[in-house]
Amino acid sequence: MAESPALPLTVDRESATPLAVQLAEELRTAAADGRLRSGDRLPSTRTLAAQLKVSRTVTAAAYEQLHAEGWIAGRHGSGTYITTAPPGSLRARPRRARTESAAADAIDLRPGSPWVGGIDRSAWRRAWRAAADVAPLRRPQRAGLPAYRAAVAEHLLRHRGLRVSAEFDGGDGESVLATGGTTAALAELAAAVLRRGDTVAVEEPGYQRAVETMRAAGLRVVPAPVDADGLLLDALPLGTRAVYCSPAHQYPLGRRMAAGRRVALVERARREGWLVIEDDYDGELRYDVAPLPLLAALAPDVVVHLGTTSKILTPTLGAGWMVAPPGVVAAVLEHRESTGTGPAAAGQLVVVELARNGDLGRHLRRLRRELSERRTLLVGALLDGGVPVVGDDAGAHLVVPLDSAAAERDLIDAASRSGLLLDGLARHHSGQASWFGIALGYAACSREQLHEAIPVLVRLLTRSTGSVVSPSG
Incomplete structure (x- = not known):
């Protein structure tokens, strides 16, 4: 193993896990357990590669993955810094009350939540x-x-x-x-x-x-x-x-x-x-x-x-x-x-x-009817705006594919500033991210919130026209 003298990081060249994946995991863990804190500056990819005695492509790939997941952020002319652990992260530390309050006021378009309003x-x-x-x-x-x-x-x-x-x-x-x-x-x-x-x-x-x-x-x-x-x-x-x-x-x-x-x-x-x-x-x-x-x-x-x-x-x-x-x-x-x-x-x-x-059977019938109508509404608005979608006519979310981690990250940030909570595909990888896009959930919010969010969402996505990609397969 090669150990960095500046950071508590190790990579194992004998492991079957790619070095970039190992390095990204080491940095995630260090950020989550407090060895690295929000605002800490990381060395450049070149410097870290020299410290660990690995190729710069290894450190660059690890940084790109962590950028996509929201663990680190670059500041123009200043360097790369640890950010607060991203929302939803399994190892995330508790977020500040200010952040929780802002999230409570936002329209939640992330997948994974049920339609509790319909119970x-x-x-x-x-x-x-x-x-x-x-x-x-x-x-x-x-x-x-x-x-x-x-x-x-x-x-x-x-x-x-x-x-x-x-x-x-x-x-x-x-x-x-x-x-x-x-x-x-x-x-x-x-x-x-x-x-x-x-x-x-x-x-x-x-x-x-x-x-x-x-x-x-x-x-x-x-x-x-x-x-x-x-x-x-x-x-x-x-x-x-x-x-x-x-x-x-x-x-x-x-x-x-x-x-x-x-x-x-x-x-x-x-x-x-x-x-x-x-x-x-x-x-x-x-x-x-x-x-x-x-x-x-x-x-x-x-x-x-x-x-x-x-x-x-x-x-x-x-x-x-x-x-x-x-x-x-x-x-x-x-x-x-x-x-x-x-x-x-x-x-x-x-x-x-x-x-x-x-009551369970009646709820399931209402649930299917409500989410089917929401999906039709959302898909129609996206397609009318020239935004392609991926996913079967099923479930409680769909996907808008994007061409890069940077496009995904920028869109999530822009949506957050506009009061929308979005989820990206990059964080759903355990290794090097290969799929990028937005997973749009339509069950957590109310029908009224969905109507309110759709014009904002379409505007943000159409602004990212160069990054939205046509679905394959």
Whole structure:
């Protein structure tokens, strides 16, 4: 290893991870844990390259990635400086109250938030009251409440076309387990089923909380590039133990995995002993055709299906589910028993009551109708303004592609000054960023806010005409 005398940074030339990716990660960590502070000046790419005894292309690539993510900023004629950790960063330090106040006044067009304004408040209160009438548990239900698992099984059959047993009796069939949500379920799989050092491939760009959850468990995470048809299987290395993907509505690009890729993925998983972790992100929300079939229906023997109420209802409930082969279910339950962990029952009880009264089904119908109309409104305005969009007619976000990290960063900054919160694609990479653009969410804001934001958004994007690129594939 070569160690910088000026900064607490190291790079390992023996590692399979590219040097630029290592350096960017070192700087992120140093900025997040306080060794580097907001306002600290960084050495030039040439100086840092000399200190670390690496090529200047390595330091330049690392700086470009950190620029795209918002960790560093350049000042003309002065140099490059550490900025405050970017909003949404997993390692971000608490932001100042002034920044939080400004964000509260802005219109949130970032993906990942549900349409909580559409929840029927009377139904919501009724469900909580009914949940409170249930007698307190004497012992934890490690698999989840039986009534909740039955409600999930009914939901999956009606809305995702997956027939699965709500019971777990140690038999040969798949079973539903309650979880605390997708990230919590990933942490359980990492601890109970996978082993430290196992290689897990994750879509690139993809869900970085999944990446960090698995890294925290000691797994080796490798980026799995995607194109217009989904995961590029030829890029997956031999020795892969598990593959994490979101085939119904890829996050953040908003596209579905092609049928041929799905078949090839499960065939290779069976052949090489992979576990396919299917995150059904936005899977219930499709507006052109019926929701796409699940990988779990195609290959229940090798697929672990993960779902959550966080996107269709609210994160308040902390309720999700896992459908998995018997061996995986048994390992997760054994882990829960040995560690005394498991999903909280309160959110499960509320979901049970919402489902029992038909309120869950009514909400899903309203949700699809509302978000379909919002998407039509947003896409129409963008196309009328000459701005291309990427993504299926589904989910709660779409993508406007841009040609560079600088264009993405400049547009996000300009939008912030105009009172709009946007999210870029660059931060959704665990390695060198290869996709740039804006992921536009249309669920977090109100309908009135969306109408207010659209003219501003179109004006900003049309000003960036040279940077907006036509979607490929």
